[in-house]
Amino acid sequence: MEILSEIIAVFLDTVTDVLPIATIIFGFQFVVLRQKPANLDEILAGFAWVLVGLSLFLLGLKWCLFPLGRLMAEQLTDPAFILAGLDAKASIADIRWMDYYWVYIFAFLIGFSTTIAEPSLIAVAIKANEVSGGAIGIWGLRTSVAFGVAIGISLGCYRIVVGDPIHWYIISGYVIVVIQTTFAPKLIIPLAYDSGGVTTSTVTVPLVAALGLGLSETVPGRNPLIDGFGLIAFASLFPIMSVMAHAQLSAAKAKLDHKRDIQQKEQDAT
Amino acid sequence: MTDTLKRLLLAMLGSMRDLMPIFLVIVFFQFFVLQQQLPNIAQILLGVLFVVLGLTFFIHGLEQGLFPIGESMATAFARKGSLFWLLVFAFSLGFGTTVAEPALIAVAAEAADVAATGQMIEASEAARESYANGLRYTVALSVGLALVIGVIRILKGWPVQWLIIGGYLLVVVMTFFAPEEIIGIAYDSGGVTTSTITVPLVTALGVGLASSIRGRNPMIDGFGLIAFASLTPMIFVMAYGMLI
Numbered sequence: 001m002e003i004l005s006e007i008i009a010v011f012l013d014t015v016t017d018v019l020p021i022a023t024i025i026f027g028f029q030f031v032v033l034r035q036k037p038a039n040l041d042e043i044l045a046g047f048a049w050v051l052v053g054l055s056l057f058l059l060g061l062k063w064c065l066f067p068l069g070r071l072m073a074e075q076l077t078d079p080a081f082i083l084a085g086l087d088a089k090a091s092i093a094d095i096r097w098m099d100y101y102w103v104y105i106f107a108f109l110i111g112f113s114t115t116i117a118e119p120s121l122i123a124v125a126i127k128a129n130e131v132s133g134g135a136i137g138i139w140g141l142r143t144s145v146a147f148g149v150a151i152g153i154s155l156g157c158y159r160i161v162v163g164d165p166i167h168w169y170i171i172s173g174y175v176i177v178v179i180q181t182t183f184a185p186k187l188i189i190p191l192a193y194d195s196g197g198v199t200t201s202t203v204t205v206p207l208v209a210a211l212g213l214g215l216s217e218t219v220p221g222r223n224p225l226i227d228g229f230g231l232i233a234f235a236s237l238f239p240i241m242s243v244m245a246h247a248q249l250s251a252a253k254a255k256l257d258h259k260r261d262i263q264q265k266e267q268d269a270t
Numbered sequence: 271m272t273d274t275l276k277r278l279l280l281a282m283l284g285s286m287r288d289l290m291p292i293f294l295v296i297v298f299f300q301f302f303v304l305q306q307q308l309p310n311i312a313q314i315l316l317g318v319l320f321v322v323l324g325l326t327f328f329i330h331g332l333e334q335g336l337f338p339i340g341e342s343m344a345t346a347f348a349r350k351g352s353l354f355w356l357l358v359f360a361f362s363l364g365f366g367t368t369v370a371e372p373a374l375i376a377v378a379a380e381a382a383d384v385a386a387t388g389q390m391i392e393a394s395e396a397a398r399e400s401y402a403n404g405l406r407y408t409v410a411l412s413v414g415l416a417l418v419i420g421v422i423r424i425l426k427g428w429p430v431q432w433l434i435i436g437g438y439l440l441v442v443v444m445t446f447f448a449p450e451e452i453i454g455i456a457y458d459s460g461g462v463t464t465s466t467i468t469v470p471l472v473t474a475l476g477v478g479l480a481s482s483i484r485g486r487n488p489m490i491d492g493f494g495l496i497a498f499a500s501l502t503p504m505i506f507v508m509a510y511g512m513l514i
Contacts, residue, residue: 013372020366021467024359025339032355033346037339046335049327054466057324064317068296068308075304102303106295113291119328120469122288124496127337127473131488166454167445174438181431190430190493197500198469200461203292205373225384229454232461236500 007059014055022047054202057119061203069110070210076103077214097161100215104154107211111153111235114203115146124198128191136191144246145195145239152238153208156231160215163222166230173237180244188247195243196236208232278330285325293318332470340474341481348482353425360421363471364499365414373462374409378402381455381507388451390514405510412506413463416498417472423494424479427486430494437501444508452511459507460500472496 029037037043075081082099115121125138159169181189200208208231216227300306308314347356368374382402386393391401423433445453464472472495480492 017370017372017465018467020370021363021471024362024366025343025471028355028359028362029339029343029346032352032359033343033350035346037342039338043335043339046331046333046338048335049331050335050467051331053324053327053329053331055324056320057328060317060320060322060324062317064314064321065292065296068300068314072296072299072304075306076299081304106299106303109295109298110292113295116291117288117325119325119332120464120466122329123332123336123470124473126333127470127477128489128493131477131492166457167442170457171442171445174442178435178438181435187489190490190497193430193434193497194473194493194495197461197464197496201373201464201469202466205462225380225387226451226454229380229458231458233454233457236461 006062007055010059010062011051011055014051014058018047018051018054054119058202061206065203066206069207070214072106073207073211073214076106077211077218079218097158100157100161103157103161103211103215107154107157108150110207110211111204112146112150114207115149115199115239116142118199118201118203120198120201121145121195124191124194132187136188140246140250141191141195141243144242145199148195148239148242149199149204149235151242152234152236153211153231155238156234157211157215159230159234160212160222160227161219163219163227166233170233170237173241177237177240177244180241180248183248184244185247185251188244192240192243192247196240199239200232200235204235205232208235278326281329282322282326285322285329288325289318289321328466336467336470337474340471341478344475344478345482348479356421357418360417360475361414363414363468363475364417365410367465367468367471368413368463369406369410371463371465373465374406374459375402377455377459377462378405378409381405381452384451384455385514388449390449390451390511401514404514405507408506408510409459409463409503412502413499416502417495419502420476420495420498421479423498424476424486424491425483427491430490430497434494434497434501437498437505441501441504441508444505444512448508448511452508456504456507456511459503463503464496464499468499469496472499 029035077100079095081102082095085102086095086099121142122138125141128136128141129138155169159166184192209228212231213224213228216222216224300308343359347359379398379402382391382398382405385391385401386398391397419433423430448456473493476495477488477492480486480488480490486492
């Protein structure tokens, strides 16, 4: 009975989430554009699939991933756990930033794995693959974005532990993005910028927020209200760099292969 | 019918593969690092089943409903040729999808707590609520505006990087004038605005527009709308923090 009421509650939440979007879409479709889309039945069925799918997805996350992930974030940042890894005489004042290594590893792995499962990133990857005629691989894009998020979140955790002001990190990130933009292949730039925004939604945000909050509550001298924020910003900045870096590396490799091909042909000719 | 079923089954295998990394990470930390038992195994297994099914259905619906409608509307707007209605549509899509976004509501409430603790506003319930609502509408407005700017950019064919880098400069300059408490929230707000349903729709809209206008490349001009939608909230939230 309790499970049933929970299912209904999540379903209603999703409906209220989708309703404004559906109203805008179909309102404009019928009032302003005044035309019926060719395959209206199929599209409506598609919306129903999205609605049911998203509800189940959120419900499942709420039951398995979120409680476990939050619990882990709490336990890993707990001073007692950190101290257990040190010698018996150590006290809280002796904890250095390196001693939080399990937190950084957890941040990296959970950032990577949740990004791979992020539905909106899957959507963008499908579209990019289609538009580029297959030149941009779905998996290539998803893994490079996931690496970006992983690096971003672990660096963000390090920042909370040492207590540096966030804006120096973000501003340096911007500088790197600007420099990369001048060298990266033109086709990838808009997609790279977009991938910053798509990484952080349904799966990643709740877990990352819990990690940030857990860290800022337990590290001495941090204020959760101020230092707890900022991980999401890291998670949306670093994929921009990693996607451009991936494209730059692929381009460099293609160039190298091309050169080798030409040399090979020259050798064959002689 | 069997065709749909076959596609769903294949998609389900894909979903399992997508979720495998999370599963491995959780198992590794739970058993090897923290060395603890899994609480409530039955519920967790049911949850895993739901997540797999949910992701499968979502992706299925995405390709059947969200992508086609986004693209067909983009084409219809391009054919109709009414810039005014296209921009009104872009604005409502951005504003309407953001204002009800649960992640944003949560962040706005937390921001109000920060503001009350930092004595920027009164510590009363009413003051907090009005601060949170103001912030929410500010962000929604900024996302609406972002899509309008993004659509104009697609129509004109401006390179995305100049606008984005210009936005970055503005963010950097504002960082030095905004109250310190708001900076973390402002930076985060860029990431929370784009929800799972908005992203596919907005992407399809951009790509559809760029494909139906002659001289635009869907790869170069079609992407970039999301980038605007994650940049403008940072600027607007800092401005909100400076004004109040």
